[in-house]
Amino acid sequence: MKISVIGSGYVGSVTAACFAEVGHKVVCIDIDKKKMDLINAGISPIYEEGLGELLQKHAGRNLIATTDYESAIKETDISFICVGTPSAEDGSIDLSIVRAATESIGAVLAKKEGYHVVVVKSTVVPETTEKFVLPILEKTSGKAAGKDFGVAMNPEFLREGKAVYDFMNPDKIVVGSIDQKSGDLVSELYRAFKCEVTRTNLSTAEMIKYVNNSLLATKISFANEIGNICKKLNIDTYEVMEAVGKDSRICPRFLNSGAGFGGSCFPKDVRALIGKAKEIGYSPVLLESVIGVNEKQPTLMTEILQRKIGNLEGKKVAVLGLAFKNETDDIRESRAIPVITELLRLGAKVSAYDPMAAENMKRIFPTIEYFGKAREALEGADACLVMTEWNEFKQLDSEFEAMKEKVVIDGRRIIKAKNIEYEGLCW
Numbered sequence: 167m168k169i170s171v172i173g174s175g176y177v178g179s180v181t182a183a184c185f186a187e188v189g190h191k192v193v194c195i196d197i198d199k200k201k202m203d204l205i206n207a208g209i210s211p212i213y214e215e216g217l218g219e220l221l222q223k224h225a226g227r228n229l230i231a232t233t234d235y236e237s238a239i240k241e242t243d244i245s246f247i248c249v250g251t252p253s254a255e256d257g258s259i260d261l262s263i264v265r266a267a268t269e270s271i272g273a274v275l276a277k278k279e280g281y282h283v284v285v286v287k288s289t290v291v292p293e294t295t296e297k298f299v300l301p302i303l304e305k306t307s308g309k310a311a312g313k314d315f316g317v318a319m320n321p322e323f324l325r326e327g328k329a330v331y332d333f334m335n336p337d338k339i340v341v342g343s344i345d346q347k348s349g350d351l352v353s354e355l356y357r358a359f360k361c362e363v364t365r366t367n368l369s370t371a372e373m374i375k376y377v378n379n380s381l382l383a384t385k386i387s388f389a390n391e392i393g394n395i396c397k398k399l400n401i402d403t404y405e406v407m408e409a410v411g412k413d414s415r416i417c418p419r420f421l422n423s424g425a426g427f428g429g430s431c432f433p434k435d436v437r438a439l440i441g442k443a444k445e446i447g448y449s450p451v452l453l454e455s456v457i458g459v460n461e462k463q464p465t466l467m468t469e470i471l472q473r474k475i476g477n478l479e480g481k482k483v484a485v486l487g488l489a490f491k492n493e494t495d496d497i498r499e500s501r502a503i504p505v506i507t508e509l510l511r512l513g514a515k516v517s518a519y520d521p522m523a524a525e526n527m528k529r530i531f532p533t534i535e536y537f538g539k540a541r542e543a544l545e546g547a548d549a550c551l552v553m554t555e556w557n558e559f560k561q562l563d564s565e566f567e568a569m570k571e572k573v574v575i576d577g578r579r580i581i582k583a584k585n586i587e588y589e590g591l592c593w
């Protein structure tokens with residue numbers, strides 16, 4: 167089948183490359199010409215394991231990239247909207263990018279002959295596809311949904327860092343649609359994937375994505391709260407959670423306490439669900455606490471630091487790990503951001519190291535010092551805060567010798583070195 171993918175970020179570029187890999191003809195559309203040039207040259211616009219290889223294999227053959235909506239929509243049968251859905255100031259969902267992409271699709275549908283299906287893959291709150299996207303498509307195309315074009319919602323569950331693997335090996339595929347025909351066409355695209363397709367309506371498909379992310383975020387905040395209590399009681403929370411996770415009703419994953427969750431999805435999606443709940447007159451106390459616990463965790467890092475080394479004015483603090491998690495260069499909502507903000511507010515000098523995310527973090531903190539190796543960031547530091555669970559941090563040992571004071575506060579339980587003054591965030 168011929169597919170157009172609108173938005174070539176983490177979700178769009180992976181969706182496009184993976185659909186090409188299973189034999190579909192794919193056109194990527196983005197407003198960012200640089201990204202389109204990279205994709206056409208077979209180069210990944212983001213760091214994502216395996217994506218570069220797929221783009222290299224398919225670019226210029228069954229995968230092309232363009233900024234031209236008209237040719238892309240006219241030459242394909244199905245369009246996936248994969249643009250960003252950031253948080254508005256009040257935490258609710260900002261649909262302005264979805265609106266722009268939808269209007270561009272609708273304008274081409276007005277001139278296109280034949281049936282076309284528009285699929286929302288961006289994470290959008292329940293009722294968005296039916297009450298926001300569909301009416302915009304009808305208005306801008308002058309055509310009728312269900313008759314002239316189909317509408318579907320196909321949430322994405324991939325993890326950044328393992329996005330290609332997750333797309334190719336899904337735990338679940340959810341397809342919500344306004345009618346049988348649209349749903350059948352979208353489901354057909356996934357025929358090559360060995361996974362049952364859950365068919366449902368548009369709002370249920372949207373809700374499944376939010377519940378999925380909110381439940382995972384809840385597990386993390388729950389583990390963090392338990393970790394904070396365990397620390398005060400001198401109990402190892404990791405030992406507790408290992409045993410708790412053996413209960414077949416409780417999966418052991420997402421029970422590791424630490425500096426909290428970040429990334430482009432969990433914080434924004436939980437906030438968006440809170441916003442939607444409030445809009446319909448429901449007060450979501452549990453979801454609000456999930457965010458509350460998550461915002462408090464990074465502040466505990468600097469509290470421990472001050473307890474250990476006192477006033478931070480003029481002290482050099484090394485921050486190891488800037489990405490919101492390992493195996494990605496994505497820093498969106500990284501827990502390192504509130505920590506560095508607080509360090510700077512308290513007058514500390516920050517020396518930072520991350521294997522992949524330094525360039526992205528320079529946009530937020532242009533004035534702190536960045537180094538190409540952990541050892542260089544640690545040189546002469548009064549303390550070190552570990553913010554991301556990069557595997558290479560497990561090997562750090564003699565590198566800490568370069569510090570002035572070997573005070574290491576670990577937000578991810580990743581440091582194995584001996585001969586340091588170590589303290590874990592919740593252990």
Ligand code: NAD
Nearest residue numbers: 173174175176177196197248249250251266267288289322
């Ligand atoms: P992103 O910000 O990385 O990418 C969005 C892309 O859309 C950018 O390349 C941008 O240039 C492009 N764009 C903006 N306006 C456009 C327009 N009018 N037309 C065409 N392209 C346009 O976003 P992302 O992380 O890929 O997320 C996309 C959606 O998928 C969001 O709703 C997100 O919540 C959801 N999601 C993300 C993940 C993830 O791990 N990142 C996982 C599942 C779902």
